[in-house]
Amino acid sequence: MKRNHDEVVAFFSRLRQLSYNEDAFSKRRCGIDFSALKRISPGAALMLAAELYRLQKFLGRKLKAVRQHEWDQSVLRILHELGLFDLLETPNIGREDQSDDNGRVSITKFMVGSMVTADKCGVLLDSLSDIAGAIHADNFIYDGLTEAIKNTVHHAYSEPDQWFGVPQGTWFMTGSYDRVDKRLTAAVFDLGVGIPHTLPRSGILEHLRQILSLGLGSDDGKMIAAAMEYGRSRIMLRERGRGLPVIMRLLDHHQGYLRIVSGKGEATYDSLTKQIKETSHAESVGGTLIEWSIKQ
Amino acid sequence: MIGGMKIMAEKIINIAADFSRTPGGRYRTDGPASGEEFRESVLIPALEENNSIVIELDGTRGYPSSFLEEAFGGLVRRLHLSPAEFAQKIKIKASSAFNIYVQDIQAYVDQTTHA
Numbered sequence: 001m002k003r004n005h006d007e008v009v010a011f012f013s014r015l016r017q018l019s020y021n022e023d024a025f026s027k028r029r030c031g032i033d034f035s036a037l038k039r040i041s042p043g044a045a046l047m048l049a050a051e052l053y054r055l056q057k058f059l060g061r062k063l064k065a066v067r068q069h070e071w072d073q074s075v076l077r078i079l080h081e082l083g084l085f086d087l088l089e090t091p092n093i094g095r096e097d098q099s100d101d102n103g104r105v106s107i108t109k110f111m112v113g114s115m116v117t118a119d120k121c122g123v124l125l126d127s128l129s130d131i132a133g134a135i136h137a138d139n140f141i142y143d144g145l146t147e148a149i150k151n152t153v154h155h156a157y158s159e160p161d162q163w164f165g166v167p168q169g170t171w172f173m174t175g176s177y178d179r180v181d182k183r184l185t186a187a188v189f190d191l192g193v194g195i196p197h198t199l200p201r202s203g204i205l206e207h208l209r210q211i212l213s214l215g216l217g218s219d220d221g222k223m224i225a226a227a228m229e230y231g232r233s234r235i236m237l238r239e240r241g242r243g244l245p246v247i248m249r250l251l252d253h254h255q256g257y258l259r260i261v262s263g264k265g266e267a268t269y270d271s272l273t274k275q276i277k278e279t280s281h282a283e284s285v286g287g288t289l290i291e292w293s294i295k296q
Numbered sequence: 297m298i299g300g301m302k303i304m305a306e307k308i309i310n311i312a313a314d315f316s317r318t319p320g321g322r323y324r325t326d327g328p329a330s331g332e333e334f335r336e337s338v339l340i341p342a343l344e345e346n347n348s349i350v351i352e353l354d355g356t357r358g359y360p361s362s363f364l365e366e367a368f369g370g371l372v373r374r375l376h377l378s379p380a381e382f383a384q385k386i387k388i389k390a391s392s393a394f395n396i397y398v399q400d401i402q403a404y405v406d407q408t409t410h411a
Contacts, residue, residue, distance in 0.1 A: 116321030118329060122357045139358030139393065142318075146360040150321050246361045249396075 001044040002259070005266065008044050009283045012051060016286065019055050020165070026059060031066030032088060037075050042107050042176035043261075043291050045082050046189050049110045050172040050287070053087060054165040054191060062089035074105075082174060083109040106131040107176040114169040116153055121145040124175050124186065132177035132184055137294060140250035141186055144258075145173065147246045148188040148290045156192025156288060164191055182296045183256075191287040194263030196223040220265025225278035228260070228269055247290065256294030261285050307346040309338060312355030322362035331366030339371055343385060353390040359397050369404035379405055 001008045018024040032052070034040075040048070056062055065088055068076060076093070079085065085093040086109075108127035111120050124145065125138050135141065153169035164170075175186040192198075228244055248258055251271035259268040262285065267278040271294075311319065315338055316329035323332045342349045353359070372382055382405050388398045 115327035116330075116360075117327045118320040118357075118360065119316075119318040122318040125357060139356075142358035143360060146320070146358070147362075150326070150360060150362055153321070153326065 001041045001047075001261075003041075005261075006281060006283070008047075009281065009285050012047060012286055013283050015051060015055075020058065020163075025055065025063070031064045033065075033067050034075060034079075035067050035070035035072075038072050040075050040078055042078075042105070042174060042185055043187050043189075043289055045078055045084070045107060046110055046172055046174045046187050047285075047287075047289065048079075049082055049084050049087060049174075050112075050189050050191060052084070053112060053172070056087070058165055062087075064088060065090045065093050068093050077103070078105065078107050081107045081109065104180050105176055105178050108174050110172055110174040112170065112172050113149070114153065114167045114171070116146065116150045118142075118146045118149075120173065121149070124173055128175040128177065128184065128186070132296060135184065135296070137184075137250055137254050140253060141184075141292065144247045144250050144290075144292055145186060145188060149173065152188065152190040152192065152288070155198045156190040158198055159193045162193065166191055177296075183293055184296050185291060185293040187289060187291040189287060189289045194220070194265075194284065195227065195260065195288055196220040196263045196265055219280050220263040221267055221278035221280035222265070224260050224262055224265045225267040225276045228258075228267055228276050250292055250294065254294040256292065259291045259293070260288065261291075262288040306348050306350060307342050308350045308352065309342060310352040310355060312352075314338065317355065318357050319359050319363040321360060322366040326362075329363075331363040331370065334363070334367045335370050335374070339367065340374070343375075348385050348387065350387045350389055353388060353394040353397050359400070361400065364397065364400050365404045368401045369408040372405050372408040 024030070052063065065085060068090075080093065085091050108124060108131065111124065113120055121142050125135060125142060128141075129135055129138075149171045152171040157164055157168045157170075170190065172189045173187065175184070177184050228248065230244075248269060250256070251258055251269060255271055257268050257270045259266070264281050264284050265278065266281065267276055269276045309315075311334070315334055318329060319331070319334070320327050320329040322330060324330050339349075368382075368386075371377070371386075377385070388401055390398050
């Protein structure tokens with residue numbers, strides 16, 4: 001997704017259009033076929049699980065994965081490890097690993113919740129330890145994960161008139177390990193309104209406008225980047241302002257990055273350069289993806 | 297009892313062993329092992345029975361900021377403690393890996409009392 005952001009987001013946008021506006025899955029027999037997919041990142045895989053979770057809730061039935069013998073083996077294995085086929089009507093797919101990539105990247109089974117169930121963050125860390133060995137940054141990852149799901153529960157679904165298709169506060173979470181790069185990744189995703197949309201509610205928009213010299217319009221990427229910068233620069237803020245510094249604290253101690261993709265914006269903080277790079281895209285990601293990635 | 301006087305011992309609370317290895321969010325409504333639950337079911341009862349308590353932070357997965365703020369900042373608000381009274385009643389112990397949370401707790405106590 002980092003490499004093909006626009007294509008990935010366009011796929012999800014089209015899937016939502018077909019699913020909820022054109023009701024395509026209700027009208028005809030459909031299966032899930034990813035034989036055209038050659039590679040999938042952990043973040044995109046988590047988004048896919050979230051979207052299919054919502055779609056099945058909308059339809060009131062489970063969908064089948066089809067033509068799996070034509071799928072790329074590494075994609076099949078990643079989605080199997082993620083637990084996607086347990087979510088679908090075809091749980092046995094991918095059980096026999098025929099991977100041709102020697103299992104370079106392993107991913108943990110995704111979890112879903114709608115409360116600040118921190119014990120699930122502990123379970124994720126246990127699963128990550130199983131595939132990556134001892135994790136020396138586990139308390140900072142734990143803090144970041146719980147902070148991210150807390151923000152999701154309290155702020156992500158804050159638009160009362162908007163249809164989300166999942167219970168208030170719903171979050172999705174997974175982790176992965178790249179054995180070649182020795183890179184550990186953890187990710188939280190929600191299907192909410194997006195951080196740029198919730199910032200005015202947390203009372204810091206005016207400060208951000210001063211930093212950014214924003215007019216009445218706004219730029220999602222700049223808003224996320226400014227919220228990151230604001231969080232770091234205001235460490236004595238009362239409780240609300242501590243969320244982002246805690247989410248970023250991992251990067252004070254380990255080499256890696258924090259990437260937040262939310263609404264139409266994207267911002268990445270790199271621990272080496274200590275710089276935040278931001279981008280704004282044409283289409284919304286349809287929620288918020290927070291991804292930490294560190295070198296073990 | 298010694299010479300008719302009740303001796304109030306210093307109680308040691310290890311959060312991982314005595315409460316939860318996975319501290320949660322702020323309020324009970326957020327989910328299990330919240331800061332509010334820790335304050336109300338562990339901290340305050342312990343302070344009612346002891347002059348001072350020692351809190352050991354090591355052993356958990358980590359600490360969400362809202363858990364710490366509600367547990368310790370909330371305690372200061374609830375019992376109307378000054379920073380000196382807090383320091384007198386509660387000693388926080390942590391290894392170097394958990395020392396960052398001692399600083400967090402101190403910041404929450406200072407912010408709360410100076411608010």
